[in-house]
Amino acid sequence: MDSATAPPPLLQHLRAAGLRTRRALLRHRRLLVALCLAGAVVSGLRALTPPAPATVAVTVAARDLPAGHTLSRSDLTRLQAPPELAPYGALSPSAGAGRTLAGPLRRGTPLTDADLVAAPLLSGHPGKVALPVRLTDAGVAALLRPGDRIDLIATRPTDGSVHQVADAVSVITVPAPRSGAGGTETGALVVLAVGDAQAREIAGAAASMFLTASISR
Numbered sequence: 237m238d239s240a241t242a243p244p245p246l247l248q249h250l251r252a253a254g255l256r257t258r259r260a261l262l263r264h265r266r267l268l269v270a271l272c273l274a275g276a277v278v279s280g281l282r283a284l285t286p287p288a289p290a291t292v293a294v295t296v297a298a299r300d301l302p303a304g305h306t307l308s309r310s311d312l313t314r315l316q317a318p319p320e321l322a323p324y325g326a327l328s329p330s331a332g333a334g335r336t337l338a339g340p341l342r343r344g345t346p347l348t349d350a351d352l353v354a355a356p357l358l359s360g361h362p363g364k365v366a367l368p369v370r371l372t373d374a375g376v377a378a379l380l381r382p383g384d385r386i387d388l389i390a391t392r393p394t395d396g397s398v399h400q401v402a403d404a405v406s407v408i409t410v411p412a413p414r415s416g417a418g419g420t421e422t423g424a425l426v427v428l429a430v431g432d433a434q435a436r437e438i439a440g441a442a443a444s445m446f447l448t449a450s451i452s453r
Contacts, residue, residue, distance in 0.1 A: 291316040294346050295329050301341040307332050312347060325349040357408050361429035366408055369438060370423045372446040377424035380407050385452045386428075388438060390445040401441045404452045405430050 298313040305311070312329040325348040336353040357366045369388070371377045380386065388402035406429040413424060426449070430438065441447065 292319050292322050294322050296344050296346050297341045299343050303339045305337045309333050323348050364429040365435050367428050367430050367435045368425050372423045374424035377426050380410050386449040387452050389448050390441040392445050
């Protein structure tokens with residue numbers, strides 16, 4: 237072959253590289269087949285492996301805790317558990333911190349709202365007293381929720397005169413009606429956070445007048 241018909245050097249190099257690659261593949265064909273088979277087995281096993289079961293985080297006692305103990309964040313830890321094992325009323329560590337245990341709690345036992353002493357009625361109402369007030373209309377009391385601000389309005393039964401006895405007082409709680417309660421009690425109780433002077437004025441009005449409420453905010 238003369239120089240006019242000889243292939244270019246680049247083409248010769250590519251042909252030589254292709255030949256070397258084919259020879260290498262032929263030498264290692266058994267290893268390549270084994271690697272392909274291993275990859276197929278791994279892929280098949282992954283496809284057959286069931287997904288990990290769902291879990292939820294549950295707050296549990298990090299150690300044995302006595303009744304009456306005031307909880308701190310270090311007393312509690314989080315564990316993963318199946319959703320069906322998460323108890324009703326379970327609390328987060330932040331919700332439990334600072335609260336008091338109503339009974340002992342063993343290490344690893346989930347923390348729920350039933351394990352805690354109820355928060356004091358006047359928590360968040362410094363300088364106030366808790367005053368139970370009976371509203372004449374139980375339907376009005378049923379509309380109220382803790383945290384509502386209400387105006388108390390008194391109506392004198394003798395002449396129908398009306399005046400406001402409290403302005404924007406906070407509802408602490410609305411006790412559930414006692415089932416089967418006897419006597420002549422009517423209406424429904426609400427517990428309000430009020431000042432000392434307000435408590436005296438409201439109590440005086442409640443002794444001789446009908447009380448109702450309007451939600452102010």
